[in-house]
Amino acid sequence: MMTRDLLALGPMLITAGGxxxxxxxxAVCRSHAFASAWSVLVLAAALAAIPMTWPxxxxxxxxxxxxxxxxxALAFWGIxxxxxxxxxxxxxxxxxxxxxxxxxxxxxxxxxxxxxAVLAAADHFATVFLGLELLSVSLFALxxxxxxQAISIxxxxxxxxxxxxxxxxxxxxxxxxxxxxxxLRLSGxxxxxxxxxxxxxxxxxxxxxxxxAMGFKLGLAPMxxxxxxxxxxxxxxxxxxxxxxxxxxxxxxxxRLAGVTLTGTPGVRNGVFxxxxxxxxxxxxxxxxxxxxxxxxxxxLAYSSIAHMGYCLLAxxxxxxxxALDRQAVFYYMLAHAVSILGAFGCVCAASENGxxxxxxxxxxxxxxxxxxxxxxxxxxLLSLAGIPLTAGFLGKFYVLASGVRNALWLPAVCLVINxxxxxxxxxxVLGTLYQREEAESPDQxxxxxxxxxxxxxxxxxxxTHLTLAALVVLLIYFGLxxxxxxxxx
Amino acid sequence: xxIPAGHVMIVAAVLLATGLFGVIVRRNIVLVLxxxxxxxxxxxxxxxxxxxxxxxxxxxxFLLILTLAAAEVxxxxxxxxxxxxxFKTLDVSAAASMKG
Numbered sequence: 107m108m109t110r111d112l113l114a115l116g117p118m119l120i121t122a123g124g125x126x127x128x129x130x131x132x133a134v135c136r137s138h139a140f141a142s143a144w145s146v147l148v149l150a151a152a153l154a155a156i157p158m159t160w161p162x163x164x165x166x167x168x169x170x171x172x173x174x175x176x177x178x179a180l181a182f183w184g185i186x187x188x189x190x191x192x193x194x195x196x197x198x199x200x201x202x203x204x205x206x207x208x209x210x211x212x213x214x215x216x217x218x219x220x221x222x223a224v225l226a227a228a229d230h231f232a233t234v235f236l237g238l239e240l241l242s243v244s245l246f247a248l249x250x251x252x253x254x255q256a257i258s259i260x261x262x263x264x265x266x267x268x269x270x271x272x273x274x275x276x277x278x279x280x281x282x283x284x285x286x287x288x289x290l291r292l293s294g295x296x297x298x299x300x301x302x303x304x305x306x307x308x309x310x311x312x313x314x315x316x317x318x319a320m321g322f323k324l325g326l327a328p329m330x331x332x333x334x335x336x337x338x339x340x341x342x343x344x345x346x347x348x349x350x351x352x353x354x355x356x357x358x359x360x361x362r363l364a365g366v367t368l369t370g371t372p373g374v375r376n377g378v379f380x381x382x383x384x385x386x387x388x389x390x391x392x393x394x395x396x397x398x399x400x401x402x403x404x405x406x407l408a409y410s411s412i413a414h415m416g417y418c419l420l421a422x423x424x425x426x427x428x429x430a431l432d433r434q435a436v437f438y439y440m441l442a443h444a445v446s447i448l449g450a451f452g453c454v455c456a457a458s459e460n461g462x463x464x465x466x467x468x469x470x471x472x473x474x475x476x477x478x479x480x481x482x483x484x485x486x487x488l489l490s491l492a493g494i495p496l497t498a499g500f501l502g503k504f505y506v507l508a509s510g511v512r513n514a515l516w517l518p519a520v521c522l523v524i525n526x527x528x529x530x531x532x533x534x535x536v537l538g539t540l541y542q543r544e545e546a547e548s549p550d551q552x553x554x555x556x557x558x559x560x561x562x563x564x565x566x567x568x569x570x571t572h573l574t575l576a577a578l579v580v581l582l583i584y585f586g587l588x589x590x591x592x593x594x595x596x
Numbered sequence: 597x598x599i600p601a602g603h604v605m606i607v608a609a610v611l612l613a614t615g616l617f618g619v620i621v622r623r624n625i626v627l628v629l630x631x632x633x634x635x636x637x638x639x640x641x642x643x644x645x646x647x648x649x650x651x652x653x654x655x656x657x658f659l660l661i662l663t664l665a666a667a668e669v670x671x672x673x674x675x676x677x678x679x680x681x682x683f684k685t686l687d688v689s690a691a692a693s694m695k696g
Contacts, residue, residue: 231657232656235657235660235661235664236660236664239664239667243667243668243671246668246671246672246675247671250675250678253678253682256682256691256693257693257694259675259678259679259682259691260691260692260693260694261694262675262678263625263675263688263691264691266671266672266675267619267688270629270632270635270672271616271619271632271635273636273668274612274615274632274635274636274638274639275635277636277639277640277642277643277661278608278612278635278638278639278642280639280643280657281608281642281643281645281646281654281657282605282642284643284646284650284653284654284657285601285605285642285646285650288649288650288651290653290657334694335694338694339694
């Protein structure tokens with residue numbers, strides 16, 4: 107271990123160390139404000155350490171065997187730590203009025219961000235497994251964090267059983283690959299696949315199991331069934347975390363995997379290519395069609411994120427070694443998706459009162475007349491998810507589509523265009539609800555405290571949430587107008 | 597007597613299928629967690645088989661899997677406790693309210 111190794115690992119060491127220090131500090135004194143301030147500080151320090159590591163400081167052999175800390179990994183660490191920072195900010199005012207002890211939430215967020223960061227840089231089967239498990243185990247606990255609610259426990263159990271199954275399948279796949287290639291390195295896969303290994307079927311079976319596990323983490327159809335339940339049952343900041351941090355880490359690894367398993371020659375396609383193609387098209391259609399008539403806003407966002415991961419796979423398909431433009435497209439898409447989904451769940455947090463989440467689309471009817479600014483922010487996030495120009499979502503979709511067209515992937519490109527049309531329908535449906543005037547309510551409806559009008563009164567206690575949303579709007583417009591980050595060398 | 601590594605892989609595959617079957621058909625959450633353990637151990641066995649043929653790396657992976665499976669199951673058991681407190685049953689189908 108040398109100094110430059112420590113420097114290269116810097117951001118990850120900061121979050122891992124920050125989580126341990128926080129856990130020890132909580133044993134001495136429990137304070138919600140301290141826990142959230144500390145985790146925000148730790149994540150900000152990790153973000154600040156990324157540019158210092160940036161040139162991709164060539165690490166020594168020990169580190170290179172396990173992790174590839176290149177510009178690709180560092181760019182995704184930016185998304186991961188930034189999203190975790192936003193989740194901590196949203197979590198503070200979400201958990202403050204609740205009766206649950208909120209301090210461990212921040213420890214788990216730091217740990218899951220560390221896990222996603224390990225996964226994004228993983229180049230060895232051991233780190234793939236460690237990163238994925240660190241992420242998953244933190245997410246079980248986070249999904250079930252609101253013990254006062256039955257659906258939160260249900261979400262935790264569903265995620266536990268399905269994520270446990272998928273990580274067992276991943277491990278068996280890795281074991282098959284190890285058995286047949288005698289290498290635990292991810293990059294050790296490329297040679298045997300190209301050279302026509304005698305046990306090609308076993309190799310493909312191993313890769314298929316790994317793809318199933320990563321497809322599960324990304325929520326790709328047909329491994330998507332957990333997504334809506336976990337998004338709905340988890341506390342809103344945790345749903346935001348699942349949608350941004352966990353997806354960014356898994357997508358970064360998916361691109362590395364595709365880079366070594368797809369063939370580099372244009373026009374030559376192997377089984378992995380067709381597998382990814384089927385996953386992409388199935389996810390686009392499944393996500394969008396199931397979202398069409400969905401009355402629950404959190405489930406709707408879950409289905410929309412299934413479709414979004416399908417779109418993003420379009421830029422993963424041509425991912426042979428050295429395709430820098432396609433890598434930039436994937437990175438920009440994940441960045442735009444993280445900003446939009448964090449913003450959308452941030453609006454759900456802001457619209458929730460006294461521990462009851464505003465989950466139903468009907469809860470948002472006429473929001474624009476009661477809280478015009480929040481409704482404006484929510485509309486902007488939905489427009490970005492739909493891919494309307496001037497938002498980051500549009501540029502992300504544009505780059506992905508450009509990548510598909512450049513590589514002559516006509517079938518998935520056409521599917522993306524069709525699905526963008528279908529997607530527009532349900533985003534506009536929610537958008538329309540926001541701006542509808544409330545009909546005159548019957549008196550008995552007025553009396554109940556759970557009536558939407560009582561639920562969505564502006565509240566002075568949500569200052570931090572509103573500031574976070576304002577920052578996300580600035581980022582959304584900035585990335586939508588100036589795609590400077592898309593030209594990072596990758 | 598020497599057992600070929602390939603035979604061990606077959607046993608591991610059978611174990612994995614057994615565990616997967618258990619996860620799918622069992623309704624009791626404790627038995628589901630046990631089936632998950634069987635699946636993880638099947639993968640661990642496959643790594644040991646690989647390690648016996650290809651060098652010590654597989655055994656190291658086995659140790660990692662052992663540790664992480666314990667972590668996963670401890671969080672799982674905490675959730676089992678929550679399930680029992682809330683629903684007074686260990687039947688997972690009690691916690692199936694979300695649909696759509």
